[in-house]
Amino acid sequence: MTLPRKETRFLLIALVALLLLPFATMLLGDRAWLLSLSVGSYCLLYMINAQALNVQVGMTGLLNLGPIAFVGLGAYTGALMLTAGDNALIGFYAGFVPELSGHLRWVLFFLDPNFLAYLTVIPVAIVLSMLLSLLLGLPTLKLSGDYFAIVTLGFAQIFYLVVKNEAWLTKGSAGVTDVPALFSFCTGPNRIEFFSHTAHYFFGVAVLAVCLYVVVRLRDSYLGRGLLAVRDNELAAQSNGVNVAKYRMLSFMVFSALAALGGVAMLARAKFVSPNDLNFMESILFLCCVVLGGMGSVRGVLLGGIALGALGEVMRIGLPVVSETIGYEIPAQVRYVLFGMILILVMRYRPNGILPVAAEEHAGGLEKLGAHRDAEPTFFKLGTKG
Amino acid sequence: MGAVLELRGLTKHFGGVKAVQSVDMKVEPGSITALIGPNGAGKTTCFNMITGHYVPTAGDLIYRGGEAEERLNGLRADQIAKLRIARTFQNIRLCPEQTVLDNVRIGFHTRSRSAPWQVLLNTPSFRAEEAEMTASARAFLEFVGLDASQETGIEALLADSLPYGDKRLLEIARALASNPSLLLLDEPAAGMNPQETETLMDLIRKVRDHGITVFLIEHDMKLVMEISDYVVVLDHGEKIAEGKPAEVRENPKVVAAYLGQEESDRRSERLTKVKLEESGADPAPETSASGGEATEASPDAVDGPTDEETP
Numbered sequence: 302m303t304l305p306r307k308e309t310r311f312l313l314i315a316l317v318a319l320l321l322l323p324f325a326t327m328l329l330g331d332r333a334w335l336l337s338l339s340v341g342s343y344c345l346l347y348m349i350n351a352q353a354l355n356v357q358v359g360m361t362g363l364l365n366l367g368p369i370a371f372v373g374l375g376a377y378t379g380a381l382m383l384t385a386g387d388n389a390l391i392g393f394y395a396g397f398v399p400e401l402s403g404h405l406r407w408v409l410f411f412l413d414p415n416f417l418a419y420l421t422v423i424p425v426a427i428v429l430s431m432l433l434s435l436l437l438g439l440p441t442l443k444l445s446g447d448y449f450a451i452v453t454l455g456f457a458q459i460f461y462l463v464v465k466n467e468a469w470l471t472k473g474s475a476g477v478t479d480v481p482a483l484f485s486f487c488t489g490p491n492r493i494e495f496f497s498h499t500a501h502y503f504f505g506v507a508v509l510a511v512c513l514y515v516v517v518r519l520r521d522s523y524l525g526r527g528l529l530a531v532r533d534n535e536l537a538a539q540s541n542g543v544n545v546a547k548y549r550m551l552s553f554m555v556f557s558a559l560a561a562l563g564g565v566a567m568l569a570r571a572k573f574v575s576p577n578d579l580n581f582m583e584s585i586l587f588l589c590c591v592v593l594g595g596m597g598s599v600r601g602v603l604l605g606g607i608a609l610g611a612l613g614e615v616m617r618i619g620l621p622v623v624s625e626t627i628g629y630e631i632p633a634q635v636r637y638v639l640f641g642m643i644l645i646l647v648m649r650y651r652p653n654g655i656l657p658v659a660a661e662e663h664a665g666g667l668e669k670l671g672a673h674r675d676a677e678p679t680f681f682k683l684g685t686k687g
Numbered sequence: 688m689g690a691v692l693e694l695r696g697l698t699k700h701f702g703g704v705k706a707v708q709s710v711d712m713k714v715e716p717g718s719i720t721a722l723i724g725p726n727g728a729g730k731t732t733c734f735n736m737i738t739g740h741y742v743p744t745a746g747d748l749i750y751r752g753g754e755a756e757e758r759l760n761g762l763r764a765d766q767i768a769k770l771r772i773a774r775t776f777q778n779i780r781l782c783p784e785q786t787v788l789d790n791v792r793i794g795f796h797t798r799s800r801s802a803p804w805q806v807l808l809n810t811p812s813f814r815a816e817e818a819e820m821t822a823s824a825r826a827f828l829e830f831v832g833l834d835a836s837q838e839t840g841i842e843a844l845l846a847d848s849l850p851y852g853d854k855r856l857l858e859i860a861r862a863l864a865s866n867p868s869l870l871l872l873d874e875p876a877a878g879m880n881p882q883e884t885e886t887l888m889d890l891i892r893k894v895r896d897h898g899i900t901v902f903l904i905e906h907d908m909k910l911v912m913e914i915s916d917y918v919v920v921l922d923h924g925e926k927i928a929e930g931k932p933a934e935v936r937e938n939p940k941v942v943a944a945y946l947g948q949e950e951s952d953r954r955s956e957r958l959t960k961v962k963l964e965e966s967g968a969d970p971a972p973e974t975s976a977s978g979g980e981a982t983e984a985s986p987d988a989v990d991g992p993t994d995e996e997t998p
Binding site: 515518519521522523524526527529530533534536537538539540541542543544545658 | 764780781785797799806
């Protein structure tokens with residue numbers, strides 16, 4: 302696809318805005334600052350996971366009803382590796398790198414043993430998640446649309462039950478607690494210190510940036526065009542040399558890799574993971590972000606993630622306050638009712654999402670490549686794969 | 688070098704339905720070969736077997752358009768596409784939600800040589816390939832007669848918004864973008880007005896002149912008779928005739944298949960009469976120049992659908 306310029310600008314502005322948010326809200330006082338970080342980092346998780354899901358559901362047209370299983374796998378892999386043997390991994394790195402103090406440890410943050418441990422965990426989580434998607438995908442990706450969706454739904458439930466019951470590995474329903482923070486100096490005295498409170502947030506922004514980069518690069522290549530062709534017309538895709546099974550697997554694996562990354566970001570934020578985080582509703586909310594934003598639209602899904610993430614977290618924090626004020630207990634599940642209503646309204650008035658792909662392309666225009674008028678059809682220039 | 692494509696005893700049964708029954712034929716390199724026949728004769732089924740969408744019940748498909756002789760049976764559609772066989776569909780199959788330009792670029796799929804890591808790192812070689820492809824895609828749009836200039840901006844339109852005839856041209860552009868050695872066109876002129884059909888005929892000739900063998904299914908007899916080098920006729924899944932367009936047109940079996948048996952008899956009668964008159968003999972009261980296996984025509988036999996075929 303050739304839209305980019307305008308889209309790239311949009312994405313860069315969004316990332317810079319996210320980076321500047323903690324600095325801006327700092328001016329509003331401690332309470333507002335903490336609230337903005339809480340909402341912001343929650344939105345980031347939705348943006349990351351929705352972007353991952355967008356590859357599979359939005360671009361390839363494969364409905365996945367259990368994305369939370371792959372996010373959870375990433376989070377659990379991280380949590381178990383980091384806490385194993387009394388934080389042995391961090392101890393291992395601590396033996397290598399010199400202990401830094403003062404401002405130097407912020408400047409050389411990448412030498413922090415906790416951070417190095419997190420960086421070690423990421424590739425493992427990604428590989429495990431991709432392996433799992435491969436195992437699940439091999440026998441099931443040939444199923445036509447709806448059946449595959451049911452398989453993923455069932456898989457997420459199985460994953461949830463295994464995590465909840467296999468306590469020897471996963472600590473059962475209590476979850477993995479006391480996961481080390483992203484940086485060793487984040488665990489200091491409990492006072493409001495800029496870096497300890499924002500580290501996981503900036504980590505989230507970095508992960509989102511990686512996700513966006515991967516998704517955009519993928520989409521603007523023959524690989525992405527293959528995925529889109531599989532979504533739009535399977536027969537045409539085949540006749541143009543796209544191996545449908547392979548491309549479905551590709552989308553599943555890219556999704557699972559990015560979702561695992563999202564899982565590690567989730568862990569860095571909460572420093573805790575339990576089976577409750579693997580709730581089916583989370584899968585549905587990720588899916589809502591994609592549908593709400595516009596299937597396959599990178600910008601739209603980003604907006605969808607912000608919208609649903611912010612709404613969810615604001616209501617989680619705001620509902621008890623409202624309940625207290627009016628003297629009547631509003632159940633927390635009300636937010637799901639609200640999500641449902643929003644989704645219905647969007648489907649009614651903007652059936653293709655907030656920012657559908659088609660609108661993007663017309664608004665964005667096409668990048669101009671010079672000298673196309675002189676170009677000859679290259680019948681034999683590019684050659685073919687043997 | 689032999690025929691680009693050879694069908695040997697190609698057969699396809701769907702349960703008890705014999706869609707294609709032991710068809711032998713050849714498509715010579717650099718030719719325009721037409722496959723014709725009444726509706727339901729098994730033409731598209733043949734195409735679907737050639738492009739790997741159906742698996743033949745029996746018979747062989749031999750293809751010599753690539754480096755080596757290949758047997759197409761058992762290959763998947765995408766593997767066959769990689770052997771430089773491209774096709775269009777009877778019911779246009781574009782990606783309606785994508786732009787015109789992107790639809791053409793899908794056609795380059797088999798020609799992309801960048802590895803996934805090059806895509807991910809956006810290497811200069813990948814970018815160069817993309818730029819070359821985009822330029823070439825525009826050139827293909829112009830080649831088929833869809834003006835790709837920036838002023839009209841057709842390339843940025845959604846494929847779905849194109850008029851019917853242009854969609855067919857776009858599908859041909861996409862097929863050509865894969866640099867095919869053999870191009871299969873399934874009813875390219877369907878739904879086109881006579882003017883558009885003329886343009887299409889020029890385009891098909893132009894494609895052939897670029898060294899691409901064209902194998903097409905078509906109902907428009909004017910198109911078939913004017914541009915084909917060789918015509919094969921199917922009826923009820925069986926090959927009933929083949930040859931140069933002029934020979935096929937006069938073949939009584941073909942006339943029978945197209946116009947019904949009665950009309951065929953009448954025509955052969957007239958023909959015999961003329962011949963006998965020429966030789967000075969009395970016309971025989973009963974003639975049977977038509978196909979041997981033809982059944983007795985019922986009194987309410989179908990009338991000829993068109994006048995095209997009557998001399």
